[in-house]
Amino acid sequence: MENVIPFPYAVSPIQPVGHFIRLGESGYNKLADLHAAGRFPATRIVVEASRIKHQKELISSLRAGGAEFVLDTKVAELSVLEKFSGYARYARWSAIGQGKPLAPEHFEPKHAGDIFGQIARMALEYGMDAVLAPSHFLGDPGFDGWFKIDRASCLALRNALDREGGSHIAIDYQLIVPHTKLNDDITRSEILDGLHDLAYDNLWIRASGFGHSSGPLATRRFISALTGLHNLGKPIVADYLGGLNGHAALAFGAISGLCHGIGEKESFDARSWHLPVEKKEDGNFGRATRVLISGIDRSATVPELELMAGAYGARQLVTCCDRACCAHGLKSTLADPRQHATYQSFTMISELASVPDHNRAGHFLNGRMVEVDRKARQVKDLQFDAAKAAERNIDVAKLTKRLADHSRQVGKMRLTLEDLHESRANGAPRARPIAQRGNGQRLGMAGSR
Helix, strand or coil, X not given: CCCCCCCCCCCCXXXXXXXXXXXXXXXXXXXXXHHHCCCCCCCEEEEECCCHHHHHHHHHHHHHCCCEEEXXXXXXXXXXXXXXXXXXHHCHHHHHHCCCCCCHHHHCCCCCCCHHHHHHHHHHHCCCCEEECCCCECCCCCCCCXXXXXXXXXXXXXXXXXXXXXXXXXEEEEEEEEHHHHCCHHHHHHHHHHHCCCCCCCEEEEEECEECCCCHHHHHHHXXXXXXXXXXXXXXXXXXXXXXXXXXXXXXXXXXXXEECCCCCCEECCCCCCCCCCCCCCCCCCCCCEEEECCCCEEEEHHHHHHHHCCCCCHHHHCCCCCCCCCCCHHHHHHCHHHHHXXXXXXXXXXXXXXXXXXXXXXXXXXHHHHHHHHHHHHCCCCCCHHHHHHCCCCHHHHHHHHHHHHHHHHHHHHHHHHHHHHCCCCXXXXXXXXXXXXXXXXXXXXXX
């Protein structure tokens, strides 16, 4: 009998990365302009029920290019004091609360408000490929029974979708939880027990208190915690997460995909959700435009970036030198910061996704992590013109301190992740690939139904 040499890989050595983009609730018109100009190559889109009616044309155009669409019901926001009267109130089912946050009884399958039927009908009306199962923040100090209700809601939504003719529409489960709870073995065990038999394709994690700017220890523990959820056998998507921390989680095999906005929604914090919204006396709810400095993985205001770029030796460190992104360097970046952020985000994810899974952690550490650490150390030593800083109303001492603090954190992050990599004798774990669901073709994971 001849010896048979087994094929070295049971699955592809390079699994695709799921990169989801949230259209958001206020900046989607700029994304529509980028799409029209061929500068928004998103293929997986999250639309929010509160603004979907205003995004119908953009959704139609993106769908023509084969994009997959996921509906966020905004139920989590509609059920808390701080958020229910904000943008979330424009979701159709917000009326069920009659001017108050949605309560546990509103998620009874037989409640007169028929929230699951309303969600199912919207998903059908707008041609969604998947819906994030209605779920809530599990750190709510006023009610500790949301997980049980959310589990039942997932089942009720599946029934409603099937009843309304949406059996082809998938469900992804959204777990919204304090990031510290994910580190707890008992909590993870409860999550595994509660979710293992539900009908859903992908597990989405919104970790409160964790995001783009989280520190080295939090990042290491986040990666380890999500690896501990792999026993569910489901692809994991880290929601509201971008930047270096998100890329690290991908590189180390903790997650299968990322979801964030363009220049926004890269961190998440629900710790004040149970409190009434704070009203600012000056009526100003906006924020200054911030510009991504991709080389050091942080953002700056326009005046700050202009000041930094004017320092001796700074242009190659803080401005975009990729002419495919910004044809005229800093001038192009400032003219359209969102286009710059879009290009950089997709480029970095595509570059990481091209690396074989078992090499991604080492590639990330020896490539992007080293580069960001090097540039951050150089940027912290820049000398800024005091007169120009005064013209822009910038406190040089505070700016310099922020850059120095950022450099130290990046250096610690590099050492922490290098240690994590070395401690894994067999390399990073492999996360399950995310199914492609586009143009109404549901290709769910085996066994998800």
